[in-house]
Amino acid sequence: MAGGEAEGWRGGDVILLQGGLAPLSDAGLRFVEGDWTFRAGEAQRPPLGAWRTWMILGGRGAGKTRAGAEWVHDIATGVSGDLGRDGRIALVAENLSDGREVMIDGISGIATVARHDRPSYEASRRRLVWPSGAVAHVFSSEDPESLRGPQFGAAWCDELGKWRHARETWDMLQFALRLGARPRQLVTTTPRPTPLISALVADPATRVTRMRTADNARNLAPGFLAALEARYGGTRLGRQELDGELVADREDGLWRRDRIEALVVRSHAPLTRIVVAVDPPSGAGSGSVCGIVAAGLEEGGRAVVVADGSVEGRSPDGWARAVARLYRRFDADAVVAEINQGGDMVEAVLRTAEPTLPVKKVRATRGKWLRAEPVAALYEQGRVVHAGHFPALEDQMCDFGPDGLSSGASPDRLDALVWALTELVLARRGEPQIRML
Secondary structure (H helix, E strand, O other): OOOOOOOOOOOOOEEEEOOEEEEOOHHHHHHHHHOHHHHOOHHHOOOOOOOOEEEEEEOOOOOHHHHHHHHHHHHHOOOOOOOOOOOEEEEEEOOHHHHHHHHHOOOOOHHHHOOOOOOEEEHHHOEEEOOOOOEEEEEEOOOHHHHOOOOEOEEEEEOHHHOOOHHHHHHHHHHHEOOOOOOEEEEEEOOOOOHHHHHHHHOOOEEEEEEOHHHHHHHOOOOHHHHHHHHHOOOHHHHHHOOOOOOOOOOOOOOOHHHHHHOEOOOOOOEEEEEEEEEOOOOOOOOOEEEEEEEEEEOOOOEEEEEEOOEEOOOHHHHHHHHHHHHHHOOOOEEEEEOOOOOHHHHHHHHHHOOOOOEEEEOOOOOHHHHHHHHHHHHHOOOEEEOOOOHHHHHHHHOEEOOEEOOOOOOHHHHHHHHHHHHHOHHHOOOOOOOOO
């Protein structure tokens, strides 16, 4: 059981007290069912003993967010006794929107689960304030420097595997976590084997608990788990997203996470040319993904991946508008569009969204692996860097082997990346160049 309804209480109407069974009144039954102490699964309960970091690695819908929200509310209201001396808490999310929409106002967020001593949210200051005087400030992994200055006694870090500037944000938080007798932090995340997550799992000061999506099946939509198990059960993606496993990189893959991590930069030189590459989906619907990646070229010839703007479940007009927005955002020079799926209709759809888009059509004549190999070589040579972390894209890169992705899905984001870097770097090899002697 992981955050679901209380098991074993209804129907029995008894409670174990001091080694014996006692009748449970209707009021007592309602109390038990509404009290997190009784409802929480074992993996959702804070570990015993001395620890600085508690990490919950869990599948989708396993109850990670609920555990985080309950932990924060407990320490803010004095239930756990873990709070620093002036009651200051950091809430760190991938971005500010997720901080508000998931960690605070979401269906399992702090404001939703607070059954007593409810906090109020001050939007202008991005903070939650409890009647006890405890305060929780919201931060984004997109701005590590915002953690320079403030100090806290506790922190909740959500979806660490998706943080844009993960290492920098984590480091700034560690300097800020300095109030109280024993500052503590909770990390709730889907287990991506990033260098930071792997290091934290191996740290003796970290306590790790694991949660499977199936553990919370009774609180999920009927058929949800069965549908995902049928499609992803036993695959690397399923082990990560459903079973909460920390799955290592593929031995036969073209990319390694530690190599990508080493190529992440906070700043880069001005870009002399920028392209947005698009790999249109083969169909429409909730499972279709349109790969959209923006990359640029520095004057010295190094390529910089600046954005993964891929979208899922959009109509042709929807993904075309996403391409146009990314094109305008970076003032790009061209849109590179694969036309194997859709032919000239791809260009027509793009021009419907933005009539003046300079579209360059490309057609794949070799398999995905053969197209990706020379791009992977550019990474090996240090000729490509990433302007931040792009978790979903990096997942595909590190799970891509000779037989494609282990899930059998289309490597849509990776395809778009390959087209962008091929256009910027590889297609220039045959062009005449002036060499200074």
